[in-house]
Amino acid sequence: MKTHMEIHSVISESNSNFQIELKTGETLEFNKILFATGSGRKAWNWLDALGHTIVEPVPSLFTFKISDARLENLFGLAFENVECSLVEFGYSQLGPLLITHWGVSGPSVLKLSAKGARELFEKNTIQF
Structure with missing residues (x-):
C-alpha cells in the first residue's frame, strides 16, 4: 500500500494493470488501485480518462x-x-x-x- 504519493498520471494497461507515474518520475505498476480523492478535481480527470463517469457533487448535510x-x-x-x-x-x-x-x-x-x-x-x- 502506498499513501501520500503525488501522482502525475495514471494509465490503464492492456493487461488489466495500472501504471502510475509519480511527480518524482518514479513509475509504479499495480493490478488494482483505489482512489480516495475527496473532492479533488485533478483526480477526477484521471478517473474520467479511465472511463469512469463523474457525477458533479452538490452540498449535502445542511440545515x-x-x-x-x-x-x-x-x-x-x-x-x-x-x-x-x-x-x-x-x-x-x-x-x-x-x-x-x-x-x-x-x-x-x-x-x-x-x-x-x-x-x-x-x-x-x-x-x-
Whole structure:
C-alpha cells in the first residue's frame, strides 16, 4: 500500500494493470488501485480518462432556512421524534429536530438534506 504519493498520471494497461507515474518520475505498476480523492478535481480527470463517469457533487448535510413567523420565538426548542418530509420529492426522515434562529436543524433535518441534496440543489427553493 502506498499513501501520500503525488501522482502525475495514471494509465490503464492492456493487461488489466495500472501504471502510475509519480511527480518524482518514479513509475509504479499495480493490478488494482483505489482512489480516495475527496473532492479533488485533478483526480477526477484521471478517473474520467479511465472511463469512469463523474457525477458533479452538490452540498449535502445542511440545515433548512425557513422564514415563518410561527417559528420566530421558538428557537432553542428540541423535539425527540419528528418526521420531517420533503413531500415534493417523496423523502422523509424520523428523528430529533431543533428549531434554530434561521429555521430547523438536527439529525432528522441533516439526514433529510442528504437524501434530497441533488433535488434541493437544482431547485434551490422549496415551499414548506
